[in-house]
Amino acid sequence: MSTGTATAPRAGTAPRPRRRFTAWLLLLPGALWLAAFFLTPLVQLVATSLYDPGGSVEDGYAMTWSWRNYTGALSDYSEPFLRAFAYAGIATVLCLLIGYPLAYAIAFKAGRWKNLMLVLVIAPFFTSFLVRTLAWKLILADNGTVVSVFKALGLVADDGRLLATGFAVVAGLTYNFLPFMVLPLYASLERIDHRLIEAAGDLYASPVQGFRKVTLPLSMPGVVAGTLLTFIPSAGDFINAQLLGDTNQTMIGNSIQGLFEAGVYPTAAALSVTLMVLIIAMVAIYIRRAGTEELL
Amino acid sequence: MVRLGRWVSDHLVMAVGLLVLVYLFIPMFVVVAMSFNDPASRAAYTLDGFTLQNWANPCEPEGLCSSLSTSLQVGVLATVGATVLGTLMAFALVRHRFRGRSTANVVIFLPMASPEVVLGASLLALFVATAGGGVLGFGTILIAHIMFCLSFVVVTVRARLQGMDTSLEQAAMDLYATEAQAFWKVTFPLVFPGILSAALLAFALSFDDFIVTNFNSGSTVTFPMYVWGVAQRDIPMQINVIGTAMFLVAVLLVVAGELRRVQRERVR
Numbered sequence: 001m002s003t004g005t006a007t008a009p010r011a012g013t014a015p016r017p018r019r020r021f022t023a024w025l026l027l028l029p030g031a032l033w034l035a036a037f038f039l040t041p042l043v044q045l046v047a048t049s050l051y052d053p054g055g056s057v058e059d060g061y062a063m064t065w066s067w068r069n070y071t072g073a074l075s076d077y078s079e080p081f082l083r084a085f086a087y088a089g090i091a092t093v094l095c096l097l098i099g100y101p102l103a104y105a106i107a108f109k110a111g112r113w114k115n116l117m118l119v120l121v122i123a124p125f126f127t128s129f130l131v132r133t134l135a136w137k138l139i140l141a142d143n144g145t146v147v148s149v150f151k152a153l154g155l156v157a158d159d160g161r162l163l164a165t166g167f168a169v170v171a172g173l174t175y176n177f178l179p180f181m182v183l184p185l186y187a188s189l190e191r192i193d194h195r196l197i198e199a200a201g202d203l204y205a206s207p208v209q210g211f212r213k214v215t216l217p218l219s220m221p222g223v224v225a226g227t228l229l230t231f232i233p234s235a236g237d238f239i240n241a242q243l244l245g246d247t248n249q250t251m252i253g254n255s256i257q258g259l260f261e262a263g264v265y266p267t268a269a270a271l272s273v274t275l276m277v278l279i280i281a282m283v284a285i286y287i288r289r290a291g292t293e294e295l296l
Numbered sequence: 297m298v299r300l301g302r303w304v305s306d307h308l309v310m311a312v313g314l315l316v317l318v319y320l321f322i323p324m325f326v327v328v329a330m331s332f333n334d335p336a337s338r339a340a341y342t343l344d345g346f347t348l349q350n351w352a353n354p355c356e357p358e359g360l361c362s363s364l365s366t367s368l369q370v371g372v373l374a375t376v377g378a379t380v381l382g383t384l385m386a387f388a389l390v391r392h393r394f395r396g397r398s399t400a401n402v403v404i405f406l407p408m409a410s411p412e413v414v415l416g417a418s419l420l421a422l423f424v425a426t427a428g429g430g431v432l433g434f435g436t437i438l439i440a441h442i443m444f445c446l447s448f449v450v451v452t453v454r455a456r457l458q459g460m461d462t463s464l465e466q467a468a469m470d471l472y473a474t475e476a477q478a479f480w481k482v483t484f485p486l487v488f489p490g491i492l493s494a495a496l497l498a499f500a501l502s503f504d505d506f507i508v509t510n511f512n513s514g515s516t517v518t519f520p521m522y523v524w525g526v527a528q529r530d531i532p533m534q535i536n537v538i539g540t541a542m543f544l545v546a547v548l549l550v551v552a553g554e555l556r557r558v559q560r561e562r563v564r
Contacts, residue, residue, distance in 0.1 A: 020394050022388075023388045023392030024388075024394065026384040026385065026387050027385055027388040027400060029380075029381050029384060030382060030385040030446055031403070033381055034404070034407070034447075035403075037419060037422075037439055037440070037443040038406070038407050038443055041418035041419045041422040044418060044421045044426075045414070045417060045418035047421075048421040098312075098319070099316070101316065102312070105314075106313065109310045110313075115554060117313075117317065119547070119554070120317050120320070120321075121320065122550075123550075124320050124321055124323065124324045124543070126543050126545075126546035127327055127540070127543045128504055128519065128520055128539055128542070130506060130523040130524055131523055131535055131536065131538075131539035132323045132324075132539075134531065135323035135327050138326055138342070138343075141342070175319075178316075178320065179320075228409070232409060232410075232411055233411065233412065235411060237411075237412075237507075239506060239507070239524075243527060253413045253507075257413065257510070260417055260511060272413060272417045275411060279409070279410075279411060280409070283409060
């Protein structure tokens with residue numbers, strides 16, 4: 001289609017001064033909001049992380065460029081950090097393993113039930129996150145069915161429990177972030193041209209080979225998006241560890257939240273900045289490895 | 297071998313998919329069951345007996361319904377704010393080429409890639425540093441919610457706009473529609489489903505948010521914060537009534553939307 005015809009005044013590709021002005025005008029309110037309440041706070045967070053740890057919320061803090069906040073935070077809180085990344089990593093892998101078949105079934109096998117199944121994926125999530133997590137607490141309770149079944153199967157010692165274990169926290173994370181995995185996976189699977197998979201079959205690829213060589217590689221953008229959307233919130237989460245675990249399952253989110261609540265702002269800020277930097281570094285490496293930079 | 301493989305991929309995948317769906321619904325069954333629960337003692341959060349009392353008196357626990365109303369108010373205002381700002385931004389990003397466009401894309405992506413503790417903590421650091429702890433409350437919750445919903449709105453509306461054929465607008469203007477007419481008669485109705493789903497997403501995100509809210513709420517209590525508070529003590533069964541009711545309302549809305557869509561397609 002030619003955009004050069006005399007009757008096509010909205011040639012979107014050729015910016016004229018007035019149009020550029022319009023673009024800035026449209027962008028401005030939202031951009032200001034993000035600058036004021038996302039970027040500025042991040043700068044303030046970094047500043048807070050370097051304040052004199054001797055101050056308090058009431059008396060105010062002095063900027064002393066106290067880098068020791070970081071070294072102290074890292075040595076005192078290395079365990080919750082490692083635990084958060086380990087739990088989030090396991091939960092992300094589990095989400096991928098159980099989310100992929102569901103997304104695949106919806107995209108390729110559901111036929112006219114496709115929309116219904118998509119709604120069902122999202123539906124439980126209209127119930128509050130916290131109410132659902134409390135329901136899991138009940139399901140995994142010490143005298144509950146799940147524990148007795150696990151005991152009968154010998155998976156849990158007779159005096160053992162599921163609540164207040166890493167298992168419960170990972171199960172909670174996996175459950176709570178599963179839709180964040182399924183939806184992007186579905187979106188990328190749905191876009192795959194079915195003829196490519198058929199062609200693989202015509203060329204004597206078995207269904208398994210066809211999946212490995214055609215479907216899976218083509219769904220990689222969904223895999224990357226889904227794992228990120230699962231891993232990032234899980235790594236920073238503290239609700240699951242708080243409600244389903246105990247002090248042995250403390251994740252870094254719990255530490256940050258507890259420190260802020262106790263008013264120990266510099267250390268809490270140093271931990272937050274470290275978490276953010278670590279996550280951004282991991283995401284950057286991961287995206288480069290997966291070769292899906294265009295995702296951004 | 298191939299036929300066996302095909303049969304397995306046809307049925308096994310669906311079976312596994314359905315099992316995963318059942319898994320997603322397990323806590324829902326518990327929430328619905330608990331909404332009819334008549335607990336033996338207030339301290340025990342266990343399934344004991346059947347009662348309709350919780351549904352008859354959903355507001356009985358102190359503070360529950362006021363927290364719900366706070367959440368609804370925040371949710372509606374944050375949705376309106378984020379949807380308006382985000383839709384404008386999406387139009388700028390898709391329909392216009394300008395310097396700084398890729399920077400804008402990165403800045404919009406970043407809040408979605410930040411853990412919520414960091415978003416909440418950094419806003420708290422800003423509020424406390426600039427205005428002191430006394431400023432925390434309804435206003436700061438609203439500011440925070442608009443901030444983290446905004447990116448999701450931009451991404452949702454942008455996806456809809458990118459998939460849209462601009463030749464329809466051009467046709468309208470070839471037929472002597474003014475730019476404004478073309479926008480309101482052609483473009484806007486076409487983008488509207490995208491804006492609507494963005495708004496629903498924003499409301500859901502805002503209504504369910506606990507982590508960011510917890511940092512910036514001061515003494516204001518939203519529904520998730522109320523649940524968090526009672527989770528440490530004795531949990532009133534009414535939170536399950538609210539959970540079930542929210543679930544039903546959402547499902548009804550989605551089903552109604554779906555029916556309308558199907559009907560419209562039939563008319564065509």
